Structure formats: structure tokens, C-alpha cells
Amino acid sequence: MWFQLLLNTLSLGSFYALVALGFSLIFGVTHTFNLAHGELIVLSGYMAYGLSKAWQAPFALTLPLCMAAMACLGQVLLALVRRIREPFELSSLVFTFGLALVIQNAMLFLFTADYRRIPASGKPLRLTADLIVTRNQLWLIGLSLAATALVYLMLRKTFLGMALRAVIQEREAARLAGIRVERMNRIAFAVGGALIGLAGPLFGQNAYLHPAGGMEATLIAVVITLFAGTGRIRGLLAGAWLLALLESAAALWLGSNWRELVSAGILIALLMWKPEGLLARKKPAPEL
Structure with a gap:
């Protein structure tokens, strides 16, 4: 039982990391607090669902197609974000909230309010008498670790990554150093959009797709980004x-209705006591 619980927690946490990865990258580079992040993930899930139903596309094929489509949509979103005036952070919050409502209603019109789900691929694998692993869990863990590793290596081991990290740390200083900040914004939205496109089909395979389902994904992305730091x-x-x-423990001991309360409670606690991120390093105080 405990090994099964740990496996389920590992796969769920891996999915959460994938959900937060695109949000964190876009927010860190461009300072765009994208409240439509979850709706874009759900939209990508609907796209994969349509490909699998209408054209019988295998699940593995839907991943690159959704990634390419959402990377292009990320550039459209960037073009809209560029028109936002100061104060940028607050204005982007309001703009993306309105965008989330627009996407929700568009999905409601196109796909109705019916719950949909991408069929699971393959049969579960029984490792022991008490331990079963599904193909969905293998997809989640493998793709999440691969995407996280690739983004980490890009940021730490390439010149492009150094430029992106410089923009994350201090935009104006990076601009003065000769880094083309607008180009970094385009790259962040393209990579972040591709990560959203990767998370969408996995969301549709492991949870039910419905137009209002993006709110929870956005909350998860915000909580994890605040926890880790930009x-x-x-x-x-x-x-x-x-x-x-924490969510699995709350569901096990208190009931499934407490899962969302755990995320909301962590978000409130982080905003009150550690808004810069629980794992973020403190900047040294300036010398007088």
C-alpha cells in the first residue's frame, strides 16, 4: 500500500512540475503573471483529444503537434502582452484573467460542458502483488523528468541559458550588457508554450477535460513557482x-475534499511569509 501511494505521489508530483515549468519560465523572463496558463493547458488537452478522436492519432504523435501549436500560440500571446501599459505586472494580471475567461467560454462553445478524457494507452504493469504502475504514470514521470532536465541544462550549460538567467535576475542590467531582451521574451514564450503543449495531452489523459478545469492547473503552477523561487x-x-x-496525505487522512485546500493554504502562507520563494536565496543587503 505504501509503495503504491509513493508511486502515485511521484507521478502526480511529476505532472505538477510539468504544469509549473512553462509558467515559471515565462514569469521569470517576462514578468508576465499568466492567469490563463491553466486554460491554455486545457486547450492543448482538447487539441490532443480532437486529434485522437477525429484522426485516430496515437498519443505519442499528439505531443509534438500540441507543442508546436502552443509554441506558436505563445507568440500570439506575447504580441498581445506587448500592448500592455504600465504598471505592467498588475496590468498583465488583469489582462490574462480576462483572457482566461475568453478561452473558457470559447472552449465551452466549441466542446460543450461535457467531461472528456483521452483514453489510456496500454495495460497496467503489475510489478508486485501490491504495486501496479500504469502507462500513464510512466509517461508522466518520464516526460516530466526529461523536460525538467532539458530546461535546466539549457539554462545552466548554454549561452542562451546564461542570457535568459541574466534577464531573470535583472532585466535592465541585462539590456545594458547587450542582451536582446525582446528576443529573450520571444524565446521564453516559445519554450513556455511548448511546455504547455506537452502538459495538455498528459492532463487530458490523467484528468477529465472540461472548460473550467484550468483554474486548478493555474493554482498549482503559482504555488510551485512561489515555493521554488523564480x-x-x-x-x-x-x-x-x-x-x-501533502495533497495525498490530506486526501488519505482527511478526505479527498481537502486536496484543493492544501494548495490554497500553501499559497496564502507563501504570500504572507515567503513571497520571494521558499528555496530562493536571500540577496545580500547593500552596504552603506
């Missing part, structure tokens, strides 16, 4: 697994 990719994975563990 630009801390490894912290995202640790925060996602911790959140999944």
Missing part, C-alpha cells in the same frame, strides 16, 4: 513532489 528549476521539481505528498 528561475530555480530543480526547486520546481522538489516543490511539486512536496505538494503532491
Whole structure:
């Protein structure tokens, strides 16, 4: 029982990390607090669902198609965000909230309010008498770890990653150093959109798709990003697994209705006592 619980927690936390990865990258580079993040994930899930139903596309094929489509949609979103005036952070919050409502109603019109789900691929694998692993869990864990590792290596081991980290740390200083900040914004929205496109089909395979389902995904992304701190990719994975563990414990001991309350409680606590991120390093105080 305990090994099964740990496996379920690992797969759930891996999915949470994948949900938060695109949000964290876009927020860190561009300072766009995207409240439509969850709706874009659900939209990507609907796209994968349509491909699998209408054209009988295998699940593995829907992943690159959704990633490419959402990367392009990310550029459209960036073009809209560029028109936002100061104060940018507050205005982006209001704009993306309105965008989330527009996407919700568009999905409601196109797909109705019926719950839909992408069929699972393959039969579960019984490792022991008490331990069963599904193909969905293998997809979640494998793709989440691969995506996290690739983003981490890009940020830490490439010149592009150094430029992105410089923009994350201080935009104006990066601009003065000759870094093309607008180009970094385009790259962040493209990579973040591709990560959203990767998370969408997995969301549709492991949860029910419905137009209002993006709110929970946005909450998860915000909580994990605040937990890890901006630009801390490894912290995202640790925060996602911790959140999944706390939610699983709450569901086990208190009931499933307490799962969402755990996320909301962590968000409130972080905003009150550690808004810069629980794992973020403190900046040294300036010398007088």
C-alpha cells in the first residue's frame, strides 16, 4: 500500500512540475503573471483529444503537434502582452484573467460542458502483488523528468541559458550588457508554450477535460513557482513532489475534499511569509 501511494505521489508530483515549468519560465523572463496558463493547458488537452478522436492519432504523435501549436500560440500571446501599459505586472494580471475567461467560454462553445478524457494507452504493469504502475504514470514521470532536465541544462550549460538567467535576475542590467531582451521574451514564450503543449495531452489523459478545469492547473503552477523561487528549476521539481505528498496525505487522512485546500493554504502562507520563494536565496543587503 505504501509503495503504491509513493508511486502515485511521484507521478502526480511529476505532472505538477510539468504544469509549473512553462509558467515559471515565462514569469521569470517576462514578468508576465499568466492567469490563463491553466486554460491554455486545457486547450492543448482538447487539441490532443480532437486529434485522437477525429484522426485516430496515437498519443505519442499528439505531443509534438500540441507543442508546436502552443509554441506558436505563445507568440500570439506575447504580441498581445506587448500592448500592455504600465504598471505592467498588475496590468498583465488583469489582462490574462480576462483572457482566461475568453478561452473558457470559447472552449465551452466549441466542446460543450461535457467531461472528456483521452483514453489510456496500454495495460497496467503489475510489478508486485501490491504495486501496479500504469502507462500513464510512466509517461508522466518520464516526460516530466526529461523536460525538467532539458530546461535546466539549457539554462545552466548554454549561452542562451546564461542570457535568459541574466534577464531573470535583472532585466535592465541585462539590456545594458547587450542582451536582446525582446528576443529573450520571444524565446521564453516559445519554450513556455511548448511546455504547455506537452502538459495538455498528459492532463487530458490523467484528468477529465472540461472548460473550467484550468483554474486548478493555474493554482498549482503559482504555488510551485512561489515555493521554488523564480528561475530555480530543480526547486520546481522538489516543490511539486512536496505538494503532491501533502495533497495525498490530506486526501488519505482527511478526505479527498481537502486536496484543493492544501494548495490554497500553501499559497496564502507563501504570500504572507515567503513571497520571494521558499528555496530562493536571500540577496545580500547593500552596504552603506
